[in-house]
Amino acid sequence: DAKTTQPTSMDCAEGRAANLPCNHSTISGNEYVYWYRQIHSQGPQYIIHGLKNNETNEMASLIITEDRKSSTLILPHATLRDTAVYYCIVTRGGGADGLTFGKGTHLIIQP
């Protein structure tokens, strides 16, 4: 699976959009981009995934660049409960293989 690079931490004001970047310059054509998050002392929570098109669901939007070498997870109206570690994972096997979790981005939502 391709390696990803994420900032270690980010701050965002409550009510604003949180934009979390992820670089995956070695991604191959059949690899998906998945995002999970882990709120303190809970299990990881699936957020969204995509192959090349932008995706949106009730939690977030995923924007993937045309060359697929980077992506951005957007939480449109961040709340304090969105404070968590966010993991960007690129995987050929899809979500159902042994996912490799890096260190992720610690997103802190400020009141």
Next chain:
Amino acid sequence: NAGVMQNPRHLVRRRGQEARLRCSPMKGHSHVYWYRQLPEEGLKFMVYLQKENIIDESGMPKERFSAEFPKEGPSILRIQQVVRGDSAAYFCASSPVKGNNSPLHFGNGTRLTVT
């Protein structure tokens, strides 16, 4: 629609005892994954099972650790003769099928403390 259920939520064992961690996948899910998260570290893949079969155990320590997912009942992660270094959060995840469009659903983990 119940999610992935793990029990116990917290488990305390003395060195040398056995720890048994249970995971009931979501209804209709036949794929189970176990992960370990050491304090202040990331999640590490341990093992992937389907009903009655171990598919990938590349992340499992070679000794003392075993996993099963019987035809009936929950998946079990078993740690024999626990040591202090086994203290960690153990997470189970499940999915309905294997494939690119099949996200994993995680439980809230079992926190094992070895004294």
